[in-house]
Amino acid sequence: MKTQFARKFAVYLLLTIAVSLMLVPFYWMINTSLKSSVELLRTPPTMIPAELRFQNFLDALIKAPFLRYLSNTVFVAIAVVAVSTAVTVLAAFAFARLRFRGKTLLFFAVLGTMMVPQEMLIITNFMTVSKLGWMNSWQALIVPYCINPFNIYLLRQTFKQVPDELYLVSRVDGVSHFRYLQKVVLPLSKSSIVTTMILSTIWIWDSYAWPNLITTDDGKRLVSNGLQNAFTSDTGRIQYELQMAAATMVIVPLVLFFLLLRKYILSGMDKGGLKG
Amino acid sequence: MQVRLEQVTKTFAGSKNTQATAVKELDVTIASGKLVGLLGPSGCGKSTTLFMIAGIHDVSEGHIYFGDHDVTALPSDKRGVGIVFQNYALYPHLTVWDNIAFPLLNAKEMKKRLKQRFAELSPPMANFKAYIQRLVEEAAKLVELTAYLDRKPAELSGGQQQRVAIARAIVKNPSILLLDEPLSNLDARLRVQTRDEIKRIQKQTGITTVFVTHDQDEALSICDEVIILKDGVLQQQGPPQEVYDHPANQFVAEFLGSPQINLVGGSIKANKLYLGNEEWFALPESLSDQPVNIGVRYENIRPDRENRKQAFEATVTSIARTGGTSTVQVRLADGQPMRLHRDSDDVLQEGDRVRLYARPRTVYIFNAEGEKILQC
Amino acid sequence: MLKKKAARQARYDRSAYLYLLPALVLLAVFLLYPILNTFLTSFKNEYRFLTGEFAGFGLQNYADIFKDATFGRAIINTLFIAFVCIPASMVAALTISLLLNAIERWQGFYMTLFYLPQVTNVIAAGLVFAFMFNSNFGLVNTVLGWVGIDPVAWIKGEGIAASPKLYYEAYARCLFILFVYTVWQGISLKIILFMGGLQNINKQYYLAAKVDGTSSWRIIRKITLPLLSPTTVYVFITSVITAFKAYAQVISLFGSHYGPPGDDSKMMITLVGYMMDAMGDYLTPGSISKASAAAMILVLLVMLVTIVQFKLTKKRVHYN
Incomplete structure (x- = not known):
């Protein structure tokens, strides 16, 4: 009995140590983000800010212009989620339910592209986008993200789980495909659709390479790109307290997003998280 | 409406270019206004036949007539049939009311026809919504579910769910009602009760009804006529008692009657x-x-x-x-x-x-x- | 016969193509065409992006990048992430998962916390790590100071061009930072996947072993780990594939010159970094095609690992 208790205690202790270690960066980030620029330069650094300087967040928003980056990212994320959800739902429904020639071949094309590392696509997409004259445009930030083979696959699997008989009944009753999709399939697949929307949002929020390549205009930069170079002061010193405040503003929304929608994210995880 | 199958054959493509014949040269006439049972052991082609009448399966060879009208090439939504599946196929996210009203509100053709009928009503009704409400309530009353209109399917018993499915099939006033093994998912007590209910509803509405079952008891007890199939081939058709007393062959004699x-x-x-x-x-x-x-x-x-x-x-x-x-x-x-x-x-x-x-x-x-x- | 055909055709849903149209257009333009075009471009010698001219097909781009010392560094760093960082973070994740699996109360709470790195922006977290390793104001040196170790100049590159010894010391320090960050960043997903695998293992095995009085460690070694091996293979393969694509984390830790200040060798560059740099230099003739060749090497590596996965899965996944 005693050893049982000791063992349990040890397990919790080890887990707590591991979690604490893992949370250290979050602590250091928030700690730094609240220091004044004077306090920041103290060595050894203070473990808790002597004075909480929330002004850093405002400064970061205005200076970079980080507010601009944030609103750009939110705008792009909303646009991508809206368009790609529509595109994905329609295609997934066709693959799950409709009968047409070339279905197997096309579906294999979708599956095939899932295997290819997305990074290799960047080269040609860059060429395409520049030929279309889309450099530094919203289209370039939005359109290429609107196709996601994994989401098509995920939703097709979900749609296939809706019993055949529901479809057959609605066919016999003269309900159109679109109505059936709208009134039966979508409500029954709500949680999977929300999952794909969340995964898309995270995807945009974290994307770095593509937006970095096609935007040179500060007015169209996304948070990940803005973070890096924005906080160098006139003297060439990096203003860490502002950088960390900005990093906090990038990280915290997604953490909150996750905590609120945990159920959906974890359900899409097994397959989805690996893409990131 | 009379349903006539003329030399109807259904073959399915099997693996490696083989073909399986599910129904073979079936000649059957189902008289208007009757409750007819399609009866046979599993795999005899009875459900396939029902799905061909519904237009869910296409016909490989032969013709299907509704009255004088050849419907063989007509898609299912143009045939004006109502269908009830073994597993009820209710929309789980909708209430009973919404389930019953679903074909009325979501099928374009149907809505158009209803609007027309609404315009010609005498005495006229105040608004279209009230008209739909009346149709849904009538159907619900017929299956005795008026008290359950606000419930979701999951909150109903199997028998009640089956009655919702029937109400949904008849609310659009179909010319033919097709029931695919409607009682198999019910327990023994409910089965007897529900089958009498089906008989009553059919008599009350007078809709030509085809009822698929593998249970000879069910067919014998409520059908006006039974059609017995084996391996996709018609064995015998006639009123239950007559088929029972005068089986056409050893298969029918063995299949009907309990004990065997x-x-x-x-x-x-x-x-x-x-x-x-x-x-x-x-x-x-x-x-x-x-x-x-x-x-x-x-x-x-x-x-x-x-x-x-x-x-x-x-x-x-x-x-x-x-x-x-x-x-x-x-x-x-x-x-x-x-x-x-x-x-x-x-x-x-x-x-x-x-x-x-x-x-x-x-x-x-x-x-x-x-x-x-x-x-x- | 004619009638039969007509009836068949009516069964196809022609509207299906309308449903598919947006997806297919996007798929063709942004996924299928790039695969083909990048493949072709990698064989175009002296490809000029602006005019589209090139000096015939050949393997020159591949020869060029293999001669390039920076490409060699890119491959070594990428392999370091795949085969040093990944196994380490798998061991850590597996240990944590086994601990998590042993408890019931608070399990969800711990799992939520362990998941946080996964939803953290790669660049933002990288900047945090870089700052933690800051020589003067960083947390790491502070903690080292508590135990009496002198501050380490973690990200420092002055003078390294002249001295190979200094260079490799700086390189070792940077690898260590990359290691810490990669392990931290990748641990969440692995824990989730391992937990999924552990929960799929039939409890009966444990009960039988408990009744026999087998020790916990023996149960883990003889039952849990073998039964978990399909998950382990899956986690390893997918993590290695992710590692091959490493890019943003290096940028966030070391900046867009892939190294400590004062380094001009792109010390910490990765395969994708090499590709991105070549592409960023798109006006130089042959640069885009060199990027394509690097991309094809990436595809090749991913394919290789995928084949290994198929082989391993065939052999070992009978357990479930």
């Missing part, structure tokens, strides 16, 4: 019927000598006290008493068993030698191919 009919090996020699090895009686018609199977139902075998025709002797081997009746098993001279029903107060004992007879017109004689060659 007695089947005993025998033969015809010199125009006399032999039950086992024993001579039984002289045949009224002349037939060639051949081995035969003889079928007699339990209830048609009785003790013989007056030296009747079609009598034979046997030994009682066991008696199983179940309430008011007992099932008596006897052994013929050559050891073949037969069973019959008796009242429980009969004084039979195991080992008794008894004289029995088969009632006139209840002895079916089948040849080696299973065809009925005579009924005496």
Whole structure:
């Protein structure tokens, strides 16, 4: 009995140590983000800010212009989620339910592209986008993200789980495909659709390479790109307290997003998280 | 509306270019306003036939007519049929009301027709919504679910869910109602109750109804007519009692009736019927000598006290008493068993030698191919 | 015969192509065409992006990048992430998962916390790590100071061009930072996947072993780990594939010159970094095609690992 208790205690202790270690960066980030620029330069650094300087967040928003980056990212994320959800739902429904020639071949094309590392696509997409004259445009930030083979696959699997008989009944009753999709399939697949929307949002929020390549205009930069170079002061010193405040503003929304929608994210995880 | 199948064949493509024939050259006419059971063991093609009538499966060869109208190439939504599936196929996220109203509100053609009917109503109604409300309530009333309109399917019993499915199928006033194994998912008690309900609803609405089942009890108890299929081939069609009393072949005789009919090996020699090895009686018609199977139902075998025709002797081997009746098993001279029903107060004992007879017109004689060659 | 055909055709849903149209257009333009075009471009010698001219097909781009010392560094760093960082973070994740699996109360709470790195922006977290390793104001040196170790100049590159010894010391320090960050960043997903695998293992095995009085460690070694091996293979393969694509984390830790200040060798560059740099230099003739060749090497590596996965899965996944 005693050893049982000791063992349990040890397990919790080890887990707590591991979690604490893992949370250290979050602590250091928030700690730094609240220091004044004077306090920041103290060595050894203070473990808790002597004075909480929330002004850093405002400064970061205005200076970079980080507010601009944030609103750009939110705008792009909303646009991508809206368009790609529509595109994905329609295609997934066709693959799950409709009968047409070339279905197997096309579906294999979708599956095939899932295997290819997305990074290799960047080269040609860059060429395409520049030929279309889309450099530094919203289209370039939005359109290429609107196709996601994994989401098509995920939703097709979900749609296939809706019993055949529901479809057959609605066919016999003269309900159109679109109505059936709208009134039966979508409500029954709500949680999977929300999952794909969340995964898309995270995807945009974290994307770095593509937006970095096609935007040179500060007015169209996304948070990940803005973070890096924005906080160098006139003297060439990096203003860490502002950088960390900005990093906090990038990280915290997604953490909150996750905590609120945990159920959906974890359900899409097994397959989805690996893409990131 | 009358439904007529003319030489209807359905083949499915199997693996490696093989083809499986599910229904073969089926010729059947279903009279208008009748409740007709499509009956057969699983895999006999009865559901396939129903789906072809619904337009869910296409017809490989042959034609289907609704009245005089050839609907073979018509898509299912243009056929004006209502369908009910074994698993009810209710929309789980919608209330009973929404489920019933679904075909009215979500099918374009239907809505157009309803609007027209609404415009021609006399006396006119205030608004279209109220008209839909009335149709839904009428359907709900017919299946006695008025009190459950706000519930979700998951909050209903199996029988109630099935009635919602029926209401949804009939609310659009279909010319034909198709029921695919509507009772299989219900427990025994609900099954009896629901099947009587189906009978009542069908009589009340007068919609031509095709009812698929593998349970002969169900079909016999409520159908105006039964159509019996085996391996996609029509075996017999007719009113239940008639098919029961006059089976066309050994398959039908065996398939119908519970408990299953007695089947005993025998033969015809010199125009006399032999039950086992024993001579039984002289045949009224002349037939060639051949081995035969003889079928007699339990209830048609009785003790013989007056030296009747079609009598034979046997030994009682066991008696199983179940309430008011007992099932008596006897052994013929050559050891073949037969069973019959008796009242429980009969004084039979195991080992008794008894004289029995088969009632006139209840002895079916089948040849080696299973065809009925005579009924005496 | 004619009628039969008509009836068949009516069964196809022609509207299906309308449903598919947007997806197919996007798929063709942004996924299928790039695969084909990048493949072709990698064989175009002296490809000029602006005019589309090139000096015939050949293997020159591949020859060029293999001669390039920076490409060699890119491959080594990428392999370091795949085969040093990934196994380490798998061991850590597996240990944590086994601990998590042993508890019931608070399990969800711990799992939520362990999941946080996964939803953290790669660049933002990288900047945090870089700052933690800051020589003067960083947390790491502070903690080292508590135990009496002198501050380490973690990200420092002055003078390294002249001295190979200094160069490799700086390189070792940077690898260590990359290691710490990669392990931290990748641990969440692995824990989730391992937990999924552990929960799929039939409890009966454990009960039988418990009844026999087998020790916990023996149960883990003899039952849990073998039964978990399909998950382990899956986690390893998918993590290695992710590692091959490493890019943003190096940028966030070391900046867009892939190294400590003062380094001009792109010390910490990765395969994708090499590709991105070549592409960023798109006006130089042959640069885009060199990027394509690097991309094809990436595809090749991913394919190789995928084939290994198929082989391993065939052999070992009978357990479930």
